[in-house]
Amino acid sequence: MLTSEQIAQIAAELAEADRAHGVIPRITARYPEATVEDSYAIQGVWRDQNLAAGRKLVGRKIGLTSKAMQQATGITEPDYGVMFDDTVYCSGADIPVAHFSNVRIEVELAFVLKTPLAGPDCTVEDALAAIDYAVPALEVLNSHIELEGRTIVDTISDNAAYGAMVLGTVHKRPDEIDLRWVPALLYKNGQIEETGVAAGVLDHPATGVAWLANKFHQHGARLEAGEIILAGSFTRPMWVAQGDTVRCDYGPMGVIECRFV
Template sequence: MSSGPDLVDLARRLRDAEAARQPISRLTEGAPGLTVAEAYEIQRLNAEARITAGEVIRGHKIGLTARVMQIKFKVDEPDYGHLFDTMFVKEGDVLDLSWLIDPQIEVEPAFILGRPLKGLGVTRNEVLAATDWIVPAFEVIDSRIRDWDIRLQDTVADNGSSARVVLGRVRKRPAELRLADLNTALVLDDEAVETGSTSAILGHPAEGIAWLANALGRHGVGLNAGQILLPGTATRSHRIAGCKTARAEIEDLGTVTLNFTGEPTVTP
């Protein structure tokens, strides 16, 4: 009987790729039988390694919330990754892209929890009741896999392709917003390059958070007060190599800005 993939070795390959800022071939190329459950175990192993190194979990991100992306990856539900304190960049600060491989940027309404959430059976309304604030946010995603040539298992193992998070200074209560359908825009170097709506996030961003709470709840894990949760992107992601500035605009919520310096490993 053949043994399964070496999850410890695959986790190490991803860590080494991130540290060296050099992409690797997709994990599913060398381990075609890798399952989604095994990919989440790889993610967990690397999360433990980061915690051992002193990093702190500040929240989670959710991916594959848009139906078009679920069709692309042949799945019927999202995926998730961990957000660590080292990933957060202050609004208006300069992000050095030379620390990243092939980054892209997304616009999201971030949720900041005021009280814990734990599945099973968490609903959208329970998410909204547990949320203190909604803030405009950037998620900078990056793949340790060469050319973003990924399957679902690859991005799950790679912590949902997470890299950096920027939270805006403005914040509003959930009840102040029409969260189900807020227009959004991504502006790079003063040019509007993407527009979208929060309706693209499972029909309502809080549905993404409810899915996350229930997915984690199946493993006995809850979401804690104060955690920052990214429900999924309201726009298509956009590469940022060569860019100097970014601004996200979310209707009725506000804006968030970020400046860039340096060049990533992969450039146009």
């Protein structure tokens, strides 16, 4: 395991990479002894420094929950990160691509909780009962660690590669729609790039919410009412660059559009 000094140093490197929109060498190449617990400790130091600076936490992202994403990254274990209020965009937004590194888009559903949710034995049924509504969302990936050869330790340390999210406008309660069958057609500059259905996330997109509640229980914490939970992508990540226009059609849950400037 890493020392507290090493954890603080890596968190500082990642904070500077975030500020400068740069990339640092893989943590696991320099510290092969680093563990998953170390990576969450690094993420926690970075999170707490941002909170102390005045940023407001609005929710959590869950990543690597689908076979598509696991095959795309070579990582088979889900992870999670934090989301701040200044990273949330609405459909139709112009997104400054220079604010991010290794910029890619993922297709997801987000859930807003109406009641707290806690482990240790949380089920998908418990998660659905705690969810106020689902809303379609695009996640903007923002990777500050070199991609080649990265492991789950690298990804978690880098706030699970979260950069921003773009929220749709259609809200559905879990009893209003079969969430497993929410579709997505993802376009870049008018050309279709990816398709998928939400069941690609652990057979039900709310399963990730239950997983996260159980994971939090291990740290004596719970998910709180009002939090936004980004449940994980059910397509492969799509690279984007300045000038690209992105459109995702979620069928009965509407359309999200954004442009990278």
